[in-house]
Each structure stands twice: as structure tokens, then as C-alpha cells.
Amino acid sequence: MLELKNIKLSYGSTQVLNGVDLSVKRGDVVSIIGPSGTGKTTLLKCINSLARPSSGTIAFDDVRMDYQKLDRTAIQAIRLRTAMVFQQFNVFKNMTVLQNVMDPLVVVQRKSKEEARRIALEELDRVGLSNKIDSYPSQLSGGQLQRTGIARALAVKPDVMLFDEPTSSLDPELVGEVLKVIRDVTSSGITSLLVTHEMQFARNISNRIVFMDRGVVAADGSPAEIFEASSNPRLTQFLTTEHSIQ
């Protein structure tokens, strides 16, 4: 359903993405792992055009786009079918939890207030925030902020969820509550791309693991292939380092 081909992107003189190919099938839960600074976040941002590659193509179901041409219709179409969960949460600071989840439904999807509210309450219940709907972001913990971010993403009923290190900015004791929600989301069958350093978690929830290294996909396979049968020395080294950190 989603196919990225030969994505190249550089910031100034540093080449960040060096010809990335990635294809995702409906229902896939793909975890993207790899050292910091290899372009994992950037790759996710290319999908919804928060970052703009210098070349490459994307096919999202029937929407096709060549990044060399600015195609606002295609960009918007893809943005409407994906939803992103950010490392820094990026919950709208001027809105309550409920407003955060409702606003895109009312403003972008032009749903009625009542319907938006109904959907928002449903998703907030799903992430366990029913008792915080009128709180402002400044009054919430990191875990609650991230669950708000997840509810906001789910509420737009995306075809693909994009998670960018959703637990990396959390205090260790708050990681569990967010992982639990993500596990619940991915097991519901929604296609997901997850950038993470939680190796055990990635292994448990994914049917595919992509190892990114220095701006390219360096390994791609089932969790067993990646974690046990890898012959890629960079991957082995990365896994050893990650393992010793955890």
C-alpha cells in the first residue's frame, strides 16, 4: 500500500537519506531501528512531506508522487491518510486534551462538533485519558501527553500510523503505559511504522524490522531474521550496543 523508492535528502552538504527503498503492505507493523542520526525521523517525515526529499517517489495506494515536483494535492491526500505520533509529543499547547483530539476532525475533516466529540471521547477512552479531557498540556505528564498524541492520531482514522520514537522522551517509569497503548493499537490491525529503540518491544509487536544505517536501509526482514540470523556486521554491532544500554 505504501512504497518509497530511491529517497534522497540532504540538509546543506550532509546527505541524510541516500536512496532509501521501503515498501509496506496493508496490515504490516514495521519497526525501524538504527543508530541515532541515520535519518529514521527524516524518513518518516518524508512520507507526510514534513521533510522534502530532493528526489525519489512515493506511492500510497492510488496516490503517486515524484518528490521533484511539488504536488500539493498528493501531499494533502497522503497527509489525510497518515497520522504521526512525535517523539516530542507536539500536542497543541493552546488546547485541552479533548480539543486536541477534536480539532483536526472539525477543522480538517469538517465533521460536526457533536460527532467529533463522540469520536474524540472514544479514542481518549481507548488510551485511558477519559479523566483528563479538560486538562491543558501544561498540566500533564509525558506519558499522558503522548497518549493524547496517540488519541489525536487515531481519531482521524488513518490508514497508516507513523510512530517516531514515541517513548524516547519519557521518564522510564512512564514508558510502560505508552507501550501498552501502542501494542493495543498495532494489534488492532492498523498498518504501522514505528521508529524505536525498544528492541524487545519491536520484536514482539512487529512482523518486519528495518535496520537503517547511514541513510540507507541496511537490513530488512522478519524479527527472527534481524535479531538472530543477521550477517550484517553493522547490525550485529548496533544490536550489541543497544543490548548493553538496556
Place this chain on the structure above:
Amino acid sequence: MDLSIMIPELLSALPLTLAITFTAMIAGFLLALVTTTFRVRRIPVVSQFADFYVSYARSVPVVLQLFVAFYGLPLVVALLDVEDFVSPNVAAMVGLSLYHGGYLSEVLRPAYLAVERGQHDAADSLGYSFLQKLVRVVGPQAVHIALPGYGNAIIYLIHNVALVMYIGAADVMATAHLVMERDYNQYQFETYLVLAVIYSLLCLVAWSIVRFFEKRNARFAPNTARAKATVMPSV
């Protein structure tokens, strides 16, 4: 000298002072919005023009800006081939709107830029248009950040309205001079003192309104709220 006569005389010109202030406040604000939008979106040519306008409004003494408006406006009006009389009051409104708009843009622009990149990313990723993002997310946060600076801008505007007498507008300041001259300049100190009180009250009202909005929005601005709460008493 009879204050009960002098004060009403001065206050009779207050409506004009207020009219000029409010016009400049509203027109200046709209002008600042447009100018700031051009500047942050870096639209070629238009944004350079906006930058130039802002540096004019910020660097040329306000009294000079008023003269420029007073003598320049008739030329513009003549070009447009309409009514060729420009009253001092209109020139004052136009001059101060331009001044205030440019000044305010220098308050709004940094406030806009201070809104975190992530707030833009979230709105963009959800499909908000630039305008929707501005109205729903970035604008309210930028306005909150801008409020203290906005309070200052309003106070400077009120102060600068006192300069319109130089181009012949009959505001409270100009009226005060008429009153003083009529009284053979016997009561200058008293008159200026009354003027000072009038301007102080105007600024106090403006300041209170800005404060009200600052407090009302404090809950979604943890940084400012916290910064204020943790200010250490100076020893």
C-alpha cells in the same frame, strides 16, 4: 485657575485622541498581521518590501513619520485622483497606523518564530492549511507570547498620539496648549500635570486589558506561568 473648567476643556478633545488611538490600534494590528505573514513566509519581493517598511516604522522618529504622512498623503491622494484635501486628523491616523503596524510586526514576528517547530509539524501532518494552522494553533500561541510586547506597543502608541499636534490635529495635547495660551501661560505646570494624569489613566486601562488576556491564557503557557511563579525575591 479652576480645575472644574480646565479639565472638561481638555477632556473635550479626548474623543479625537481616542479615535486616533483606536484607529491606529486596529489598522496597525491588521497591517502588522499582513506584514508579519509576508515576512515569515519569505514571499519574494513582497517580504523585502515588508522588511523595508518595518525598518522605516522602527527607525524614523515618530514625529517625522507624522510629517511624512501629512505631506505625503496629499500626493498619494492626488495620484488616485480623488478628494484632494487631507485633514490633519486623517494624516495622524494614517501616520500612526503605519508606525504602530511596523512596530507591532517586530513584536509579532519573533513571537511567531518562538512557537515550537513541532506545533507546525503536528498541524501540517494532520492536513491543516497554512491559514487553519495560523488561526487554530500557531496564532493563539504566538499572541500569548507576544502579549507583554503588545502591551508595550500600545503604551508607546498612546504616548505618540501626543505628537499629532505638530501636524495640527486638535487632540488633548493641542487643546492643552490652546488653554494655556488663553490663560496667558499662568497655569502651565497645573495643565501639564492634568495631562499627565489623563495619559497615565489611558495607559493604565490599556495595560489592565492586556494583563487580563495574559492571565486568561496563562494556563496554556506553562513556561511563562512557571517562570513567574519561581521568580526569587531579590535580597
